[in-house]
Amino acid sequence: MDWFDAGDYDIARLVLQRGVAAVYVIAFVSAINQFPALVGENGLLPAPRLLARTRFRELPSLFHWRYSDRMLLALAWFAVAVSAALVLGLPQLGPPWLPMLAFLMLWAVYLSIVNIGQVFYGFGWESLLLEAGFVVAFLGSDEVAPPLLIIIYLRWLLFRLELGAGLIKIRGGREWRDFTALDYHHETQPMPNPLSRLAHRLPRWFHRCEVLGNHIAELLVPFFLFAPQPVASVAAGILIGTQLWLIITGNFAWLNWLTIVLAFSAIDDTTLRALLPVLPESHAPADAPVWFVVIVLAGTVLLVALSWWPARNLLSRHQLMNASFNRYHLVNAYGMFGTVTKRRLEVVVEGCDDAEPGEGAVWEAYEFRGKPGDPMRMPRQFAPYHLRLDWLMWFLALGSRDTRWFETFLVRLLEGDARTLRLLRRNPFPTGAPRWVRARVFLYRFSTGAERRATGARWVRSEIGELVEPVELGSVGRR
Structure with a gap:
């Protein structure tokens, strides 16, 4: 089924599945270390109180059945083990349903945590991880070629993430329009890193170039993700470069790392092997079974239908930032730093x-x-x-x-x-x-x-x- 198989994206699938799984490892370890103190039974905002006044249909969570810190830790450790197995590529060696089941399980457990995490889990990268984890579940295993529809959808996810971030800035503070935002950002960002002070002290002309580069990367480059190769790969490479600069100069949890992983949906194997000739050649996969094709088509239809709300949000003058339009955190609106704090x-x-x-x-x-x-x-x-x-x-x-x-x-x-x-x-x-x-x-x-x-x-x-x-x-x- 040539229309179904993406073909030249085996390496991209490897990076996408293992990269998203690696972020899940970090997310669940974070929950193990912090959730009981922040939102546990005796936390700063105890989750049992929230669960007592809400229903599953309002906030889907496995913990509506029962919450305890011990249950939370047990589920999180189990999810760490499943995530680690996916990082190692073990479920991907089996039939297509095996990594699908593993990723959907991770999505369900993390959704259960996020939905009761309240303000401590109210960050855009939580929804981004949930959406990415749900989507890569449909990439299948090594037995079949990566589905073309899912590869394209992942580019649509990256497109919304980058363009949404760019538009919220243009519609937000004047500092993004007069190119002064980076005069302040490195100093006032939520959590500076060891190099933030050096970045802040760079010349003002450099900060102007940073803003210009940001606008190009977020407002122009995303459209080329859907261009023929190798143009799409070049666009993805530019986005990866901008994310690496953000990693070097700040602490934004896993937002930048997950964005880099998603960018591989636009980089084909031919381009990667041209850059790294040591990469092995792909094997010829078997035809995808009918049941897998049906499930991928059904999942794609669902995701496309849910895309109406975030697509409309991109065009709205009252654009929402980091918003989810459904309680399952699928197909969300993204964007951050619409304004930059100056003190x-x-x-x-x-x-x-x-x-x-x-x-x-x-x-x-x-x-x-x-x-x-x-x-x-x-x-x-x-x-x-x-x-x-x-x-x-x-x-x-x-x-x-x-x-x-x-x-x-x-x-x-x-x-x-x-x-x-x-x-x-x-x-x-x-x-x-x-x-x-x-x-x-x-x-x-x-x-x-x-x-x-x-x-x-x-x-x-x-x-x-x-x-x-x-x-x-x-x-x-x-x-």
């Missing part, structure tokens, strides 16, 4: 063990793993791992309206809760909980070259005010 505000949480928190009291700062705190400390590289609490702290400094989780976070610090404290880099009270906690807001900026040489500091900060005045256990949320 970096940081919430610094401190504890005190003195009897009274007044003048002369000694305050010690809690240190988060990824967000700036100690001005002397170099930002770390964490992506593709996702530090969810650190990201929410960035939104908190911007004036996030829902602060329930933060109030509970302060309570957990006053209780000395071990699970919560494990999310932090430094607990200044290792032998017991403090009597008081408070939260202050600081303005941060990268140090200049002269300041760095004189003090060794990577950040310069000045206090703006107090977000939460000193509170003790039992009084949090009362003031």
Whole structure:
């Protein structure tokens, strides 16, 4: 069936399936390490409370049957094992239904987590991983050629991801239209990495070129993903290059890595072998069984039908950013940084063990793993791992309206809760909980070259005010 087989995309399928599976490994390990403390039975926003007031048809999740932290961890570890098997290519050695079943299982388990994860799982790359995981399930196994319809759909997914990001910027802040956005972005992005300061200090003409390159990559290049080869491969290569620059200069969880994986849907084997002659030749696959063709066609029809809403969103003047149009997170709208923050505000949480928190009291700062705190400390590289609490702290400094989780976070610090404290880099009270906690807001900026040489500091900060005045256990949320 020549119309069904993509033909020259065996290597692309290998990268797509194993790459998406590798991201699932990271996502489930993140859930194992963070979900119980953030959304577990005794979490900052306990999932059982959400499950008690919602139904499955509103928020599809396996945990509507029953939730416990132990069940969450068991499912997540099982999903890690399945994901690792897919990374190794083991299910792909069997019949087409085997990797299909494995990926659909991963999608169902992660959907169950995302749908009850609340604000801690409200990021666009969660929906992107769910959609990508669902789609690559229909790529089949090594026994059959990659289905052409699925390869084309994956390009449509990449097209929506890139064009949506470009359009939200043009429709968003003026800084994207006057080419000044990158004068601020490297300094004010949610979680800088070790090279962000160097990127911020590059000349302004370079930042203008960054913005221009971004607009070309997101607004023009995606259309060439559907061009004949080798043009489509060149377009995919340009997108990969832009994503690598974002990886080098920032921490955006697995967004950039997953985008690179999806770009391989537009790179054919001929182009890859021209670049890497050591790659082996593909074997001649058997004809796809009728049942597999029927399932792929049915899946494609479903995905195309659901594409109406995100396609309309791309054309809307009121474009939604990182929105899902159905409760199963299939065929979503993507895009981020429609506006760029021009000042970096940081919430610094401190504890005190003195009897009274007044003048002369000694305050010690809690240190988060990824967000700036100690001005002397170099930002770390964490992506593709996702530090969810650190990201929410960035939104908190911007004036996030829902602060329930933060109030509970302060309570957990006053209780000395071990699970919560494990999310932090430094607990200044290792032998017991403090009597008081408070939260202050600081303005941060990268140090200049002269300041760095004189003090060794990577950040310069000045206090703006107090977000939460000193509170003790039992009084949090009362003031």
